Amino acid sequence: MNDERQATVRLVDELGASGKVRQIFDDIKATKGIDRVPALWRALATAPDELELVWTSLKARMHPEAVGRESNLDAKTREIIALAVSATNGCSYCVNSHTAALRKQGVDQETLGEIMGIVSLFNSTNALAEGYQVEPDVFPPLD
CATH class of the missing domain: 1.20.1290.10 (AhpD-like)
Structure with missing residues (x-):
């Protein structure tokens, strides 16, 4: 990561993430069909419980098929x-x-x-x- 500020917290390094954060990062990439974890999620990962709460909510609303739900x-x-x-x-x-x-x-x-x-x-x-x-x-x- 470069020295340029990207947020008010030091973003969690995607490659160094482990445990719950690693699982959520992998799920974000798979669900969204992307090859890297965007900065917002890396900022939220500084508080893993908040990351989990926000991702679970977003996934259910924006990607309902990924949680077995149909959306109108x-x-x-x-x-x-x-x-x-x-x-x-x-x-x-x-x-x-x-x-x-x-x-x-x-x-x-x-x-x-x-x-x-x-x-x-x-x-x-x-x-x-x-x-x-x-x-x-x-x-x-x-x-």
């Missing part, structure tokens, strides 16, 4: 939601990660632009509705 949302839709929330929250790490995942699924630049346009539109209209304190008058049906 396809993989692309799940990534679009993740990208939209990441952009809204201002997380450049997550925006890049979910954009890369969408590009891997065949989403082109024009489609990414359309996604970002919708994100921008609803960030704006949400702020307007909240700023005007408009009371809801359109409701979903109750099942």
